[in-house]
Amino acid sequence: MKISVVLTTKNEEKNISDLLESLTGQEEPYEVLIVDANSTDKTQEIIKKYADKNKNIKLIKHPGNRAESMNYGIGKATGDAVSFIGGDDIADKNWIKNIRKELENTDIIAGKLISRKQDHFNKVANVKLFHKGVNITYPGTNTTYKKHILDKLKGFDAFFFSAEDLELNIRAVNAGHKISYSEKPIVYYRPRNNPISFIKQSFWYGVGRKLLALKHGDVLKKHSGADMLKTQKTIWGYIRLLVGLIGYIYCVITVRSYNVEKRNK
Numbered sequence: 001m002k003i004s005v006v007l008t009t010k011n012e013e014k015n016i017s018d019l020l021e022s023l024t025g026q027e028e029p030y031e032v033l034i035v036d037a038n039s040t041d042k043t044q045e046i047i048k049k050y051a052d053k054n055k056n057i058k059l060i061k062h063p064g065n066r067a068e069s070m071n072y073g074i075g076k077a078t079g080d081a082v083s084f085i086g087g088d089d090i091a092d093k094n095w096i097k098n099i100r101k102e103l104e105n106t107d108i109i110a111g112k113l114i115s116r117k118q119d120h121f122n123k124v125a126n127v128k129l130f131h132k133g134v135n136i137t138y139p140g141t142n143t144t145y146k147k148h149i150l151d152k153l154k155g156f157d158a159f160f161f162s163a164e165d166l167e168l169n170i171r172a173v174n175a176g177h178k179i180s181y182s183e184k185p186i187v188y189y190r191p192r193n194n195p196i197s198f199i200k201q202s203f204w205y206g207v208g209r210k211l212l213a214l215k216h217g218d219v220l221k222k223h224s225g226a227d228m229l230k231t232q233k234t235i236w237g238y239i240r241l242l243v244g245l246i247g248y249i250y251c252v253i254t255v256r257s258y259n260v261e262k263r264n265k
Contacts, residue, residue, distance in 0.1 A: 001103060002029040003096050004079030004147070007087055008069040009034055013042040015088035015190065020050045020057065022090045027097040032057045034087075035073040037064060043087075067156035067164040070140075074147075074155050083144040084165075085187060090116065092186035099144050099185045107146045108177055110138035111185030117193070127205075127241075129166065131219045134173050135181075140165030142187035149177060159215070159263045163208025170216050202240040206247025214258040 005023065009016060016034075023032050034047050036059060044059060051057040062072040074082055081103055085091060092098075095111075102109050128137045143165065153171050156164045169179060192198045213220040232238055 001081065001100050002031070002079040003099060003144075004074075004077035004082045005030060005032045005085060005096075006070060006073035006077060006082050007032075007034055007085050008037060008066050008073070009039060009043050009047075009087040010037045011039045011041045011043055012087035013039075013046060016043055016046050017050075018090050019085070019087060020047070022093070022095075023057070024050070024054050025093060026091070026095060027100065028056075029079075030056055030096050031077070031079060033060055033073045033076055034058065035060045035062050035069040037062065037069055065158065065161045065164075067160050068158045070164070071155040071158065074150055077147065079147060081144055081146045082150055084140045084142070086141040086189065088190045089141055090188040092188070095185050095187065098182070102180070102182045102184060103144065103146065106178065106180040107149055108172060108179045109144045109185060110179055110181045111142035111144070111187060112183040113139070113142055114186060114188050115191045116188045117191065129219065131170055131173050134169075134179055136166055136169040136173060136179070136219075138165075138169060138179060138181070140168075141189065142185060144185070145172070149175075157215070157263045159259050160208070160211050162204045163212050166208065167212060167215065170212070170219055198236070199239070199243050202243035203247040203250075205240070206244030206249075207251045208247075209244065210248045210251035211255065214255065 034057070036044055036047070038061070047057070047059045051059055060073060060076060062069055064072070083099055099109060099111070126137065128135055130136065149172065153168065153175065157167050160167050172179065192201050209220065232241060
């Protein structure tokens with residue numbers, strides 16, 4: 001089974017080498033499709049150097065939001081399954097080997113994420129959303145879909161400039177697919193270890209929740225604000241919810257309705 005690794009980049013010159021080093025020794029057959037959204041630093045130059053040495057690595061230039069870029073990469077993928085990873089992540093040496101093994105028993109896998117260094121905000125509980133008894137808050141990074149499922153779902157919804165990964169999970173569940181969690185495929189992520197990065201991330205979480213509500217209000221209405229408050233035990237947890245609320249309100253003001261034409265772009 002061939003695995004296609006698809007990721008998007010935008011000015012990742014500080015991190016992309018670490019990721020590509022972790023991918024060059026993976027179990028064959030696989031390919032790495034890097035969709036770059038017009039980086040202005042040395043990201044493309046670094047990728048080209050790796051691509052010259054490794055036939056599995058390919059640079060694709062395509063501007064757009066993350067969902068649009070991911071869809072472009074999926075369209076170029078030749079594998080039987082597509083795995084997603086972030087440009088600032090590092091894959092475990094057996095990442096693809098373990099993905100391939102897990103796909104023998106399931107069609108969608110969410111793998112384990114481990115912080116690359118001490119995560120000062122790791123005590124902040126994530127607000128999980130469930131749909132039909134399935135956790136749909138698995139992030140895009142270290143998630144693998146069999147290609148035929150992505151094709152049937154028509155990939156990511158280009159309307160979403162945040163929470164596009166959660167939205168895809170919802171549609172997968174609606175289509176009758178199970179999302180299986182496995183601790184064997186491991187990706188090491190770079191934590192948001194300063195307050196500014198944490199606040200920005202929290203803001204976009206809130207924006208994403210509103211975008212999901214515009215299209216999947218029946219899913220979001222099952223999770224009340226009171227339920228979200230109960231999940232938090234630290235001051236930073238409450239800050240995350242407050243900033244997320246600001247992001248939610250921002251989206252209410254700036255995005256009036258779900259744009260079907262944008263989704264079908």
